[in-house]
Amino acid sequence: MSDSPTSKGLGADPYERRWMVISLVILIAFMVTVTVAGFALGFQVPGDESRVDPRTVADSPPWSEPGLRDLGNGEYTAYVLSRQYLFNPNTITVPVGATVTFYVTSTDVQHGFKLQDTNVNMQVVPGEVSRLTVEFDEAGEYKYICNEFCGIGHAAMFGRVIVEADTGGN
Numbered sequence: 001m002s003d004s005p006t007s008k009g010l011g012a013d014p015y016e017r018r019w020m021v022i023s024l025v026i027l028i029a030f031m032v033t034v035t036v037a038g039f040a041l042g043f044q045v046p047g048d049e050s051r052v053d054p055r056t057v058a059d060s061p062p063w064s065e066p067g068l069r070d071l072g073n074g075e076y077t078a079y080v081l082s083r084q085y086l087f088n089p090n091t092i093t094v095p096v097g098a099t100v101t102f103y104v105t106s107t108d109v110q111h112g113f114k115l116q117d118t119n120v121n122m123q124v125v126p127g128e129v130s131r132l133t134v135e136f137d138e139a140g141e142y143k144y145i146c147n148e149f150c151g152i153g154h155a156a157m158f159g160r161v162i163v164e165a166d167t168g169g170n
Contacts, residue, residue, distance in 0.1 A: 054107050054126035057081070063105065068092050080104045082111040082124050085153030087144065093162045094136060100161070101133040112148030115161065123148060139165035 012020070057063045058081060066079040067089045078100050081088045094100055104113045104124050111124040115134065122130045136142070146157035 049103060049129040049131040051127055052105055052129055054105070057105060058083075058107055062103075068094065068100075074098050076100045078102050080113065080159075081107065082113065082146065082157070083107045084109065084151050085146075085157045087113075087146070087157065087159040090159035091162065092159070093164060096136060096139050096163055096165050098163070099133060099135045101131060103129055103131050105129045109150050110148055111146045111150050111157070113144060114147040115142055115144045117142055120144075121147070136161070136163040139163050 052060075052063070062069075062079045063081055066081040069077045069079070071077060074095070074097050076094055076098055078092050080102060082104060083106065092100075102113070102115070102120060104122065105128065106124045106126045108126060110126065112122070113124050113130070114121045117140075118134045120132045120134050122132055124130055140163055142161040142163065144159045144161065146154060150157065
């Protein structure tokens with residue numbers, strides 16, 4: 001027999017083949033994990049909803065009066081305007097079971113918008129409106145923070161969503 005590459009499996013050592021198989025298995029496991037997170041767990045990617053002029057956005061509706069809008073049937077929209085070093089509004093109150101679509105933009109620099117204990121996490125870029133939707137199934141307080149360093153007052157940039165339990169009373 002000859003020592004041709006085909007007779008030795010392209011010349012790969014058994015140790016190398018073992019590591020190639022392990023690497024392939026890990027890659028497939030990562031792909032399955034991302035797919036499950038994407039479809040089964042409701043993973044969302046924030047989209048560039050629209051464009052605005054960051055110099056004048058605070059003077060034009062709906063950004064001139066940011067806050068919560070009740071659309072009926074337990075659906076809400078929340079317009080959040082971020083600027084150094086605050087979110088406007090910094091408190092949003094909804095009932096349990098509410099579905100809230102957040103529209104967030106910035107007037108000055110890049111910020112982050114991370115709503116803790118949910119899958120809402122987006123970058124807020126001046127001139128762009130980012131959008132994500134979340135359903136609040138449990139009562140409690142969900143804090144949102146700026147997770148993108150935006151200057152010296154960055155640590156004070158936070159807010160909260162208060163989800164109130166239905167009391168059943170009139």
